[in-house]
Amino acid sequence: MIKEGILDVVMAAEVGLLVVSVFLYFAHGVWLFFHQRRRERLIGEARKQLARLLTRSTVSPENVHALGRLPHGVQIAVFLEISQNITGTGKEKLRFIAGEIRLLDRAMGYCRSRSWSRRLRGTRLLARMDVSDPLVEQLLADPHPAVRAQAAEWAAAHPTVPVVAEMLDMLADPATLARFAVQDALLRMGPIVVDPLVRFLETHSGKPAESGLRLAEALAGPTFLPAGISFASSEDPALRTSAANLLGAIGNMSAASRLIEMLSDSHSDVRASAASGLGRMRHWQAASDLAKGLCDSAWAVRRDSALALRALGAPGVLLLRRALKGSDAFAADMARQTLDLPATAG
Amino acid sequence: MMPPEIMDTIGTVAHAVLPTVDVLALVYFLVVNSWYLVLLASAAIEMRRHILLITDESRHLLLSSTLSPTISILAPAYNEEATIEASLRALLALQYPRLEVIVISDGSKDTTVQVLIDRFDLVPVKRIYQQRIKTKPVRGLYRSVTHPGLVVVDKENGGKADALNVGLSFARNELVCAMDADTLIEGDGLQRMVRPFLHSPDVVATGGTIRVVNGSEVRFGRVVTTRVPSHTLAGLQVVEYLRAFLFGRLGWNRLGGNLIISGAFGLFRRESVLSAGGYLHDTVGEDMELVLRLKRLSYEQGGPGRIAFVPDPVAWTEVPESLRVLGRQRDRWHRGLADVLWRHRGMFMNRRYGATGLFVFPCYVIIDLLSPVIEAAGLVAIVLSLVLGVVDSTFAVLFLLTAYGLGTALSAFTLILEDLSFHRYTTFRDRALLFCWALLENLGYRQLTVVWRLRGLWKFLRGRKEWGAMERKGFVHLSAAEK
Numbered sequence: 001m002i003k004e005g006i007l008d009v010v011m012a013a014e015v016g017l018l019v020v021s022v023f024l025y026f027a028h029g030v031w032l033f034f035h036q037r038r039r040e041r042l043i044g045e046a047r048k049q050l051a052r053l054l055t056r057s058t059v060s061p062e063n064v065h066a067l068g069r070l071p072h073g074v075q076i077a078v079f080l081e082i083s084q085n086i087t088g089t090g091k092e093k094l095r096f097i098a099g100e101i102r103l104l105d106r107a108m109g110y111c112r113s114r115s116w117s118r119r120l121r122g123t124r125l126l127a128r129m130d131v132s133d134p135l136v137e138q139l140l141a142d143p144h145p146a147v148r149a150q151a152a153e154w155a156a157a158h159p160t161v162p163v164v165a166e167m168l169d170m171l172a173d174p175a176t177l178a179r180f181a182v183q184d185a186l187l188r189m190g191p192i193v194v195d196p197l198v199r200f201l202e203t204h205s206g207k208p209a210e211s212g213l214r215l216a217e218a219l220a221g222p223t224f225l226p227a228g229i230s231f232a233s234s235e236d237p238a239l240r241t242s243a244a245n246l247l248g249a250i251g252n253m254s255a256a257s258r259l260i261e262m263l264s265d266s267h268s269d270v271r272a273s274a275a276s277g278l279g280r281m282r283h284w285q286a287a288s289d290l291a292k293g294l295c296d297s298a299w300a301v302r303r304d305s306a307l308a309l310r311a312l313g314a315p316g317v318l319l320l321r322r323a324l325k326g327s328d329a330f331a332a333d334m335a336r337q338t339l340d341l342p343a344t345a346g
Numbered sequence: 347m348m349p350p351e352i353m354d355t356i357g358t359v360a361h362a363v364l365p366t367v368d369v370l371a372l373v374y375f376l377v378v379n380s381w382y383l384v385l386l387a388s389a390a391i392e393m394r395r396h397i398l399l400i401t402d403e404s405r406h407l408l409l410s411s412t413l414s415p416t417i418s419i420l421a422p423a424y425n426e427e428a429t430i431e432a433s434l435r436a437l438l439a440l441q442y443p444r445l446e447v448i449v450i451s452d453g454s455k456d457t458t459v460q461v462l463i464d465r466f467d468l469v470p471v472k473r474i475y476q477q478r479i480k481t482k483p484v485r486g487l488y489r490s491v492t493h494p495g496l497v498v499v500d501k502e503n504g505g506k507a508d509a510l511n512v513g514l515s516f517a518r519n520e521l522v523c524a525m526d527a528d529t530l531i532e533g534d535g536l537q538r539m540v541r542p543f544l545h546s547p548d549v550v551a552t553g554g555t556i557r558v559v560n561g562s563e564v565r566f567g568r569v570v571t572t573r574v575p576s577h578t579l580a581g582l583q584v585v586e587y588l589r590a591f592l593f594g595r596l597g598w599n600r601l602g603g604n605l606i607i608s609g610a611f612g613l614f615r616r617e618s619v620l621s622a623g624g625y626l627h628d629t630v631g632e633d634m635e636l637v638l639r640l641k642r643l644s645y646e647q648g649g650p651g652r653i654a655f656v657p658d659p660v661a662w663t664e665v666p667e668s669l670r671v672l673g674r675q676r677d678r679w680h681r682g683l684a685d686v687l688w689r690h691r692g693m694f695m696n697r698r699y700g701a702t703g704l705f706v707f708p709c710y711v712i713i714d715l716l717s718p719v720i721e722a723a724g725l726v727a728i729v730l731s732l733v734l735g736v737v738d739s740t741f742a743v744l745f746l747l748t749a750y751g752l753g754t755a756l757s758a759f760t761l762i763l764e765d766l767s768f769h770r771y772t773t774f775r776d777r778a779l780l781f782c783w784a785l786l787e788n789l790g791y792r793q794l795t796v797v798w799r800l801r802g803l804w805k806f807l808r809g810r811k812e813w814g815a816m817e818r819k820g821f822v823h824l825s826a827a828e829k
Contacts, residue, residue: 021758180411306474337474341472
């Protein structure tokens with residue numbers, strides 16, 4: 001039924017595959033064994049040379065030369081490793097040495113590469129070495145999200161006005177990784193971000209504004225009050241929720257008045273955030289409004305209102321106790337659960 | 347003795363049917379193994395991309411950022427008094443910021459809860475929580491005075507799915523990690539597992555590579571030296587696990603067709619799981635059922651629906667070393683698969699579910715679910731055909747080469763993929779042993795799994811849903827160095 005020839009071909013192919021796989025597997029094992037031993041030895045040597053260069057007051061050309069002779073992969077590994085553990089003048093010296101052995105030139109070359117993995121490698125090296133170069137800034141607009149994220153990580157240590165502006169534009173980055181890195185970097189930049197962010201919130205809406213509001217909430221300055229009040233009237237419930245969180249973080253009287261109004265918002269997330277905000281700022285004047293939230297149809301609003309009342313202290317606890325005896329079973333249940341919480345619970 | 351005319355009829359039928367069965371089985375193996383080759387190629391491409399992405403990666407941003415996704419670990423425990431302390435200490439030592447660990451004692455009859463109270467300074471607390479999923483009643487809730495991230499829930503017995511559902515209600519973080527109490531997680535496993543959530547907002551769940559811990563040295567809940575077990579059954583499962591994870595799931599990952607996340611360790615968006623109704627109680631394949639339901643709901647209601655797979659070895663599990671226990675496990679797995687695919691049969695060849703309905707689901711049915719039936723039919727047919735002289739030995743050899751020879755080659759290439767990427771098995775002894783297991787796997791072991799899976803299918807058809815007990819040696823015995 002089957003020709004012998006076909007069988008021979010199949011058998012030869014399978015034996016061939018097996019022989020190739022045996023050879024590859026064991027040959028790679030042997031190569032790996034020697035490669036890792038060699039690499040460990042070279043990394044040890046590189047560490048020694050670099051430690052000598054970093055600890056002595058003058059940079060010895062012999063040591064630099066010895067370091068420069070080592071394979072590029074080893075140099076990169078050692079510089080990346082040490083760069084995480086030093087700052088200030090130590091890092092400046094590290095950058096100088098990296099420049100001397102042309103490691104930084106190579107990293108910049110990688111950054112210009114057409115391959116995303118090389119650009120990523122180059123950006124990682126320059127970011128960890130804190131190299132201030134416009135080339136990395138350009139990579140904030142790289143087509144690959146991992147490269148953009150790495151460039152954003154670099155930007156956290158280089159908070160110039162143009163970089164901040166570019167980073168704010170990236171708040172709407174479609175890639176989550178890049179957006180996460182950008183938000184984190186902007187937070188790390190601190191006060192320099194405040195004014196540009198205020199202007200950004202004046203001119204943006206939708207997702208970018210939502211990210212911006214979250215950032216503003218983390219920075220929590222009174223300068224963001226107009227933006228918070230403005231977005232509290234937005235048509236988008238997600239933006240109103242973020243605005244409520246921001247107002248709660250700002251915590252002054254104007255913010256509190258707006259939050260009280262937001263307790264009757266049509267969307268439950270907004271009502272819950274408004275209640276949380278009022279609790280966060282311990283605005284006892286809102287106690288009776290918060291007590292109404294105990295009867296809300298949404299569980300999250302009832303919980304946040306109850307926790308806010310608890311945070312207010314005596315006036316809030318009094319209202320929670322009253323709710324225990326009220327006609328609304330859901331409000332009573334939430335009040336009971338809240339009053340049962342230990343004193344340290346949040 | 348049968349009358350000659352009946353014998354003649356049987357012979358005529360056999361001569362008419364057997365060649366067709368033989369050819370169909372041969373074609374099936376050819377198609378399946380070719381598809382596996384496609385998956386292997388896809389896995390190799392995905393692995394290369396992954397390695398390029400993580401080379402020289404620093405995760406300090408993830409560890410130090412206030413914006414990092416937060417994780418709650420859900421660890422169900424049932425009668426784990428002997429191992430719970432070591433397992434929990436290992437969980438609490440995981441490197442991830444603001445980690446919440448929720449241990450759910452599922453009505454343990456031993457002193458599991460008392461051990462936890464004594465060793466972790468637990469005090470009874472109250473917590474406001476919304477019971478969005480109906481579960482068995484909670485008997486007590488405890489917090490640790492010394493470990494702020496630890497919560498212990500003592501509940502009435504209701505099974506693993508019920509325990510996980512309780513954990514879901516108590517969890518506060520964005521992501522929940524469902525695991526078995528005896529799974530060993532790598533110190534940075536969560537940092538690796540969270541990556542896909544950072545890469546895409548469409549990811550609803552991630553799974554990672556689970557490896558076999560038997561034979562390796564374990565200390566303080568961490569695998570310190572990776573070894574290939576010399577025990578035959580455990581060794582064969584090492585190859586099986588590597589193949590399942592490294593080329594099966596990774597290959598599907600690139601093609602967007604992952605439908606399985608191991609119940610031993612998986613990370614999910616909490617809100618998506620709660621909206622989907624949590625884990626189902628009345629199935630033995632609750633982990634796969636949840637993943638498939640999340641996928642299905644993403645098509646029906648929108649929202650995130652991608653199931654991502656992380657090839658890094660993130661967790662370790664002990665595999666059975668006795669045929670009886672292994673057989674029970676495989677029978678249960680196959681029953682679970684059959685049950686889940688049956689529950690979601692509406693997706694089969696349904697255009698509404700896109701590629702999942704038209705391609706991925708049918709692949710799972712034809713390649714995973716029905717393979718034991720076809721494989722057994724093929725084997726029986728080939729033996730009968732040889733006995734009755736319906737096919738010649740050339741065909742039989744060709745059949746075996748296609749069915750098992752290619753399988754061996756695929757296993758061998760999976761070992762190469764592992765070696766090129768993570769190369770955890772470094773010594774010559776381990777390599778030689780691993781290769782031996784890869785060669786031996788198709789000679790007897792694979793046929794045994796066919797029998798177990800057939801048994802599972804049979805039990806599913808008869809509607810049996812029991813779990814069967816899993817016996818473990820325990821990590822303490824795996825290494826003399828374990829203290």
